Amino acid sequence: MRAIDEYHAELCEAIQRRGKDDTLSKEELEILRDTLKFLDDECERIWLRRALDRLARFRNMFLELDITTIKPTNELTLVRIRWEIEGVRDAIAGDLYESTFVYVPKEKRKYCDKPDLFGRLVIDQFPDAKDDIVEAGNCYAVGAHTACVFHLMRVLEHGLRALAKGLRISFKTKKGTTIPLDLQEWGTIIDKIESKVEEMKNLPKSRQKSKDLQFFSEAVKEFRYFKDGWRNHVMHAQVSYDVYDAAKVMEHVGGFMAHISDRLRG
Structure with missing residues (x-):
């Protein structure tokens, strides 16, 4: 006005x-x-x-x-x-x-409409995660904490698929038709990644092997933690989250996505 x-x-x-x-x-x-x-x-x-x-x-x-x-x-x-x-x-x-508006506290304005909420590198490496990153920040800003966690789990899906691609993991039907990664359950992808990591342990020793083994081992452990700790619950309406839960998940997801963005691209 x-x-x-x-x-x-x-x-x-x-x-x-x-x-x-x-x-x-x-x-x-x-x-x-x-x-x-x-x-x-x-x-x-x-x-x-x-x-x-x-x-x-x-x-x-x-x-x-x-x-x-x-x-x-x-x-x-x-x-x-x-x-x-x-x-x-x-x-x-x-x-x-005649309209209804949502109030955003001053201290939470920084979360509104922020595609680079987790840093520029994350959005550069995972541009398809932009919408969910923005929605996660917006939901947190307006107090929709369970919805915030939901979108954060969707952000992680981009990282999980990138991790699988980094290990050249694929899925096929009995007839040999390739099944897109985005149609696979988290647990199925994580199991396949863990198997691939175990196979890496049998490769000849090298500095690159050590780096790869450390990176992929730590990453898949994090995804297992995300899946069992939050993803399964929020996707099946088993629990609701408050501001402290959402803040903790956001910090963890943001740090993890920034970490894997150094090596992976969606």
Whole structure:
């Protein structure tokens, strides 16, 4: 509402100085068009229907005209524009009155709409996890803690599949048809990864083997922990989580995803 109130105040001041029947200059028309575009975008973002309809009628008064050649008209007087702006403001107020909004405490604003909640590297390496990372942060910010944990488990799925791909693990039907990893249960993938890690132990000794064995062994243990500690429960509606649970899971998931992002890509 600040933008429309500020513009309304400028109109009132212009009317006092120039009279109510004066018209806008070309530059002032451009400012008006930009103001209406901003208001339209904001109303569209939170779907203020009546305000959008009122803005559409207002824009139709002049936006189809070429701003570079437009001439002042009697219809677009300062008082007429003020009246239209007041109509838009009233429509916005009416829509807002009938809407319900969620309060986000100041200390939790940093979690809202944050695709890089776990760092830039994670989102660069796992771009498909972006939506769930954003939703996890948003749910935490508004106090939907169980939903937050749910989305965090979905973030981990991208890491689990990347871990399986890193070990060249695949699944096939009896007829030899490849089964996509995203159709496999966590437990099935983890079991296969653990078997692969056991096979790695029989490889000839080398520095690379030691690094790989340590990385994949620790990673699959973490996934087993995530699965048994949180994933199974939240996916089967067996438990609800509070703010402390969600914060703990978020910290753990964020740290783990950042760690595996050094080596894996989704």
